[in-house]
Amino acid sequence: MDQVTVGVVGYGYWGPNLVRNFSEIDCVEVTHICDREPERLSKHRGRYRMTHFTPDYNDLLNDASLNAIVIATPVHTHHELAKQALLAGKHVLVEKPMCATSAQCEELIAIAEEMKLVLMVDHTFVYHGPVRLVKHLIDTDEVGELLYFNSVRVNLGAFQTDVNVVWDLGAHDLSIMDYLIGRTPTDVHAIGKSHTGNGVEDIAYLTLGYEDDLIAHFHVSWLSPVKTRQISIGGSKKMIVFDDSSQVEKVRVYDKGIETMQEPQTERERYKSLIQYRYGDMRAPVYDLSEALKVETLHFIDCIRKGHQPITDGKSGLRVVRLLELAEQSIKTGKPQLLSPLGIK
Numbered sequence: 001m002d003q004v005t006v007g008v009v010g011y012g013y014w015g016p017n018l019v020r021n022f023s024e025i026d027c028v029e030v031t032h033i034c035d036r037e038p039e040r041l042s043k044h045r046g047r048y049r050m051t052h053f054t055p056d057y058n059d060l061l062n063d064a065s066l067n068a069i070v071i072a073t074p075v076h077t078h079h080e081l082a083k084q085a086l087l088a089g090k091h092v093l094v095e096k097p098m099c100a101t102s103a104q105c106e107e108l109i110a111i112a113e114e115m116k117l118v119l120m121v122d123h124t125f126v127y128h129g130p131v132r133l134v135k136h137l138i139d140t141d142e143v144g145e146l147l148y149f150n151s152v153r154v155n156l157g158a159f160q161t162d163v164n165v166v167w168d169l170g171a172h173d174l175s176i177m178d179y180l181i182g183r184t185p186t187d188v189h190a191i192g193k194s195h196t197g198n199g200v201e202d203i204a205y206l207t208l209g210y211e212d213d214l215i216a217h218f219h220v221s222w223l224s225p226v227k228t229r230q231i232s233i234g235g236s237k238k239m240i241v242f243d244d245s246s247q248v249e250k251v252r253v254y255d256k257g258i259e260t261m262q263e264p265q266t267e268r269e270r271y272k273s274l275i276q277y278r279y280g281d282m283r284a285p286v287y288d289l290s291e292a293l294k295v296e297t298l299h300f301i302d303c304i305r306k307g308h309q310p311i312t313d314g315k316s317g318l319r320v321v322r323l324l325e326l327a328e329q330s331i332k333t334g335k336p337q338l339l340s341p342l343g344i345k
């Protein structure tokens with residue numbers, strides 16, 4: 001397939017970013033933009049003169065020449081819109097979180113497999129240059145054995161009413177963790193509070209356990225005076241701080257850590273600490289500065305043209321939704337939730 005035709009449904013806040021990036025790809029034509037709110041469709045009409053603006057999703061489903069549908073609507077609509085698109089024979093890129101339940105994700109994965117179509121989830125940060133650099137540092141064993149993953153994503157707003165802060169902000173960090181660590185946790189423990197009276201949590205803390213001593217922690221909030229986007233990763237060889245709020249040197253690699261001594265052999269050793277600290281250099285490696293959404297949209301088109309499995313395929317979307325569900329259950333019940341073997345790796 002030389003030329004790929006794309007239709008985008010949902011033209012609110014995020015949809016226009018997807019349309020812009022797809023429109024900038026040489027072999028792609030954005031033929032349809034769909035939103036059920038007519039005033040949303042009046043945006044950018046002049047910029048995309050060859051594009052058909054429509055409030056009717058059937059216009060996309062029924063157009064046999066349309067190859068792919070990109071879904072940028074609220075999460076409770078993802079499953080139905082994606083299912084219709086796949087059954088109409090369209091490749092699908094769906095926004096994060098993939099669906100409202102893991103059962104819905106599983107159904108979409110099965111349909112895509114059956115229909116031999118690309119099903120990809122917009123876990124945007126996985127395509128972000130600094131995150132790809134951190135993945136390289138982990139995969140090439142520069143970091144060593146992973147000890148902890150600590151993430152803070154907090155700011156003031158934007159309060160949502162249909163999903164809580166875990167589903168809104170936490171989905172990003174869980175997808176980054178899923179990509180970087182590449183292992184399924186064993187348990188999820190979460191607490192969260194709503195401060196608006198509507199029961200939708202605006203602050204939450206999640207802790208994930210693993211089979212070994214790795215521990216992951218996430219702090220997400222819409223109620224912070226300062227915007228923070230920071231992930232720290234500790235390894236037995238190096239430690240990494242990824243600060244996405246920083247304009248430069250977003251990734252810093254610290255040659256710091258500890259060495260634990262063997263059992264003391266002599267009386268003199270008994271008086272010395274069993275922990276030795278390592279204070280080495282810090283370096284800030286360069287990373288790809290490309291817009292994450294540009295890298296991602298190119299990857300989606302590449303997967304369609306070459307029949308490849310996307311990095312953020314339906315299964316990665318499912319793993320994230322499963323963790324979001326368990327975090328929500330933990331918040332509601334006050335109890336840690338165990339992950340039964342997911343069977344989805």
Ligand SMILES: NC(=O)c1ccc[n+]([C@@H]2O[C@H](COP(=O)([O-])OP(=O)(O)OC[C@H]3O[C@@H](n4cnc5c(N)ncnc54)[C@H](O)[C@@H]3O)[C@@H](O)[C@H]2O)c1
Nearest residue numbers: 010011012013014015035036037040072073075095096124
């Ligand atoms: N990847 C990211 O970094 C990122 C960032 C922001 C939002 N998102 C995701 O994008 C999605 C949309 O978020 P948003 O902030 O743009 O929301 P939004 O409310 O600004 O826009 C959603 C649009 O979808 C339209 N819509 C809803 N149901 C529809 C339907 N059945 N048919 C046609 N149009 C319909 C609405 O009219 C609205 O214009 C969400 O899933 C969100 O999680 C992802």
